[in-house]
Amino acid sequence: MFEFRIIAQDPETGARAGEFVTPHGVVPTPVFMPCGTQATVKTLTPAQLEEAGVRMMLCNAYHLSLRPGADIVSRMGGLHKFANWDRPILTDSGGFQIFSLAELRTITEGGVLFRSHLDGREIFLTPEKCIEIENLLGADIIMILDECTSFPTEREVARAAMERTLGWAGRCKQAHRREDQALFGIVQGSTYPDLRRESADRTAALDFPGIAVGGLSVGEGPDLMAEMIENTLQRLPPNKPRYLMGVGRPEDILSAVEQGIDFFDCVLPTRCGRNGLAFTSQGRVKMRTPARREEHGPVDPGCDCYVCKHFSRGYVRHLLDAGEVLGMTLLSLHNVRHYMTLMEQTRSAIVEGRFRRFLAERRRIPLMAEND
Amino acid sequence: MFEFRIIAQDPETGARAGEFVTPHGVVPTPVFMPCGTQATVKTLTPAQLEEAGVRMMLCNAYHLSLRPGADIVSRMGGLHKFANWDRPILTDSGGFQIFSLAELRTITEGGVLFRSHLDGREIFLTPEKCIEIENLLGADIIMILDECTSFPTEREVARAAMERTLGWAGRCKQAHRREDQALFGIVQGSTYPDLRRESADRTAALDFPGIAVGGLSVGEGPDLMAEMIENTLQRLPPNKPRYLMGVGRPEDILSAVEQGIDFFDCVLPTRCGRNGLAFTSQGRVKMRTPARREEHGPVDPGCDCYVCKHFSRGYVRHLLDAGEVLGMTLLSLHNVRHYMTLMEQTRSAIVEGRFRRFLAERRRIPLMAEND
Numbered sequence: 001m002f003e004f005r006i007i008a009q010d011p012e013t014g015a016r017a018g019e020f021v022t023p024h025g026v027v028p029t030p031v032f033m034p035c036g037t038q039a040t041v042k043t044l045t046p047a048q049l050e051e052a053g054v055r056m057m058l059c060n061a062y063h064l065s066l067r068p069g070a071d072i073v074s075r076m077g078g079l080h081k082f083a084n085w086d087r088p089i090l091t092d093s094g095g096f097q098i099f100s101l102a103e104l105r106t107i108t109e110g111g112v113l114f115r116s117h118l119d120g121r122e123i124f125l126t127p128e129k130c131i132e133i134e135n136l137l138g139a140d141i142i143m144i145l146d147e148c149t150s151f152p153t154e155r156e157v158a159r160a161a162m163e164r165t166l167g168w169a170g171r172c173k174q175a176h177r178r179e180d181q182a183l184f185g186i187v188q189g190s191t192y193p194d195l196r197r198e199s200a201d202r203t204a205a206l207d208f209p210g211i212a213v214g215g216l217s218v219g220e221g222p223d224l225m226a227e228m229i230e231n232t233l234q235r236l237p238p239n240k241p242r243y244l245m246g247v248g249r250p251e252d253i254l255s256a257v258e259q260g261i262d263f264f265d266c267v268l269p270t271r272c273g274r275n276g277l278a279f280t281s282q283g284r285v286k287m288r289t290p291a292r293r294e295e296h297g298p299v300d301p302g303c304d305c306y307v308c309k310h311f312s313r314g315y316v317r318h319l320l321d322a323g324e325v326l327g328m329t330l331l332s333l334h335n336v337r338h339y340m341t342l343m344e345q346t347r348s349a350i351v352e353g354r355f356r357r358f359l360a361e362r363r364r365i366p367l368m369a370e371n372d
Numbered sequence: 373m374f375e376f377r378i379i380a381q382d383p384e385t386g387a388r389a390g391e392f393v394t395p396h397g398v399v400p401t402p403v404f405m406p407c408g409t410q411a412t413v414k415t416l417t418p419a420q421l422e423e424a425g426v427r428m429m430l431c432n433a434y435h436l437s438l439r440p441g442a443d444i445v446s447r448m449g450g451l452h453k454f455a456n457w458d459r460p461i462l463t464d465s466g467g468f469q470i471f472s473l474a475e476l477r478t479i480t481e482g483g484v485l486f487r488s489h490l491d492g493r494e495i496f497l498t499p500e501k502c503i504e505i506e507n508l509l510g511a512d513i514i515m516i517l518d519e520c521t522s523f524p525t526e527r528e529v530a531r532a533a534m535e536r537t538l539g540w541a542g543r544c545k546q547a548h549r550r551e552d553q554a555l556f557g558i559v560q561g562s563t564y565p566d567l568r569r570e571s572a573d574r575t576a577a578l579d580f581p582g583i584a585v586g587g588l589s590v591g592e593g594p595d596l597m598a599e600m601i602e603n604t605l606q607r608l609p610p611n612k613p614r615y616l617m618g619v620g621r622p623e624d625i626l627s628a629v630e631q632g633i634d635f636f637d638c639v640l641p642t643r644c645g646r647n648g649l650a651f652t653s654q655g656r657v658k659m660r661t662p663a664r665r666e667e668h669g670p671v672d673p674g675c676d677c678y679v680c681k682h683f684s685r686g687y688v689r690h691l692l693d694a695g696e697v698l699g700m701t702l703l704s705l706h707n708v709r710h711y712m713t714l715m716e717q718t719r720s721a722i723v724e725g726r727f728r729r730f731l732a733e734r735r736r737i738p739l740m741a742e743n744d
Contacts, residue, residue: 038690038691038694038696039687039690040691040696040698042696042697042698043697043698043701044698045678045698045701045702046682047678047682067690067693067694068665068686068689068690068693068694072665072666072686075666076666076668076684076686076687077668082684082686082687082690083687084682084683084687293440293444294444294447294448296448296449306417306419310418310419310456311456312448312454314440314444314448314454315411315448315454315455315456317440318410318411318439318440318454319410319412321439321440322410322439322440324410324412324414325414325415325697325700325701326412326414326415326416326417328697329415329417329697329701330417
């Protein structure tokens with residue numbers, strides 16, 4: 001029911017283009033998944049997401065188990081039907097959210113005791129309970145419960161979290177009940193190269209159909225991140241998909257693709273959209289500043305999205321300035337399309353054997369567009 | 373450049389179906405205009421509005437003159453281009469907003485002195501200035517500056533406001549510069565039948581291409597409103613379009629169509645959408661209540677909109693409950709489509725000579741759907 005085919009391998013880097021086959025269709029990789037945390041990519045309809053070229057969406061099992069409840073989503077026909085999204089979905093277990101959002105956590109070998117960020121209710125989450133929730137939600141890819149550490153973390157704390165994650169990985173695998181869902185393992189190990197290698201080896205040994213690199217993009221910076229990805233990937237089987245969780249900025253994504261990562265997710269395109277920052281082919285553009293007020297051109301002259309084809313920067317700026325929801329919607333839509341274009345171009349460059357040149361061109365784009 | 377053709381006249385009531393020809397296309401009447409106060413129908417894209425069957429949009433000259441400024445909209449190519457809306461637009465002068473939103477108003481024969489609701493800046497608005505703003509914005513139909521009174525209002529205050537509005541009507545007509553914009557007069561007179569008749573006579577004498585009934589739906593109730601419409605319409609030329617400003621609820625619209633009104637606008641479909649109230653073919657439905665949590669069916673089984681074709685009530689309820697913008701967007705979209713369907717069905721009923729029967733059927737729909 002699941003298959004990962006590598007279509008092209010860049011000869012000069014670790015980059016590869018592939019296809020991941022799921023019950024809801026084939027996902028071309030490398031792929032970026034916009035975050036639909038609460039079963040909606042914030043401000044956008046599924047029709048707008050499809051028009052923007054989104055191939056796969058991420059939802060959050062932790063959030064959905066609290067509201068509306070995994071049992072309700074299940075009785076409503078599962079996540080795809082509930083959110084009217086026929087393409088593949090990945091649910092994160094919520095490990096990251098529990099360790100960043102929730103209060104009063106107590107972690108034991110058995111699981112994690114925490115208070116809901118919504119109503120303070122006490123919840124004891126075990127690997128088994130986590131998989132039960134994800135089985136109820138019904139995403140195509142589901143993630144094991146893992147323990148994320150913050151940055152920096154002492155070696156012994158990092159090791160303990162890694163061990164716990166490995167123990168939970170085995171229990172998640174045991175608890176998993178649905179053949180139409182692929183369960184991915186997660187490598188931890190904080191910023192310790194040897195822990196990363198050990199975690200990768202032992203996660204690989206559990207023979208998941210895909211493996212994620214977790215616990216990164218938490219403040220360690222691009223160099224440490226690249227080093228940890230390197231130490232992880234050298235121990236993972238090349239024929240299985242690799243997912244870098246919570247990453248990230250376009251430049252971070254490209255570097256990770258160069259290293260051999262296949263899956264990405266991040267709130268950045270939609271969060272920045274709501275906050276007035278546009279990603280463009282000429283660098284980031286602050287859309288709320290008065291400088292945009294009378295700009296006739298589109299948000300990004302190099303973009304083919306609905307927003308760039310129909311609206312001026314001046315209008316988008318007016319909407320944001322006036323506090324109109326449509327401003328957030330339009331900029332989220334544009335940013336999501338920017339990310340999708342980035343992934344499409346990246347994949348073409350790999351398939352056509354010109355990834356290195358593409359990378360060099362992209363890296364010449366300034367962080368901020370010049371007129372900002 | 374403008375023409376109003378009456379296509380069908382109901383033999384039993386005052387209802388008529390028509391076509392209003394504008395530089396941006398023909399508007400079938402009776403027509404309902406969703407409010408795009410700040411050059412956006414809140415939460416919806418122009419593509420979504422077109423898909424919902426919206427024929428004409430209302431914008432507010434007062435709001436747009438404060439933000440982003442009429443000069444900017446003009447330099448950006450005018451309101452149609454700015455908002456990417458190719459169909460007809462009507463701008464309200466903002467008289468109603470000045471008398472309800474603005475602070476520290478001082479009304480003189482010359483104009484009205486007030487403080488902006490945004491930054492407290494003092495503004496002296498004259499009929500001439502108002503038309504200059506509307507000429508800059510470039511809507512197809514523009515409204516004169518009028519003085520609205522609240523309800524109840526003493527006779528002498530109502531008479532003074534009516535006289536002032538009539539004086540301003542003449543000055544607006546003098547100041548108007550663009551042949552591609554139709555300037556509509558506004559009848560005032562509060563709830564005094566004889567003032568309404570006098571205002572209608574004297575406004576009609578100014579020979580505007582269309583006339584509005586203003587100052588209603590301000591708390592006077594449906595009976596007084598109907599009486600004031602009756603006293604106004606009996607003195608207006610039958611061959612010109614009549615616009616009932618700020619109305620309203622579906623039942624109020626139908627009653628006014630029965631009396632012979634052609635144009636309507638109201639924030640109700642979008643405001644209720646944002647607040648979780650759905651208009652349906654079975655009555656209003658409160659979408660936020662827990663009762664909706666597991667409802668598999670659409671918001672309205674009798675509706676053909678994007679929302680009703682693709683989403684369950686349970687999902688829309690989840691979005692509203694989770695504070696997701698998409699919930700407001702979906703419900704606004706559905707409510708706008710509900711209003712458009714109402715107007716399409718109303719017009720067909722008039723054209724096909726079965727308006728009275730249609731009205732009776734609609735009036736059997738309960739205010740609130742039974743399961744609420």
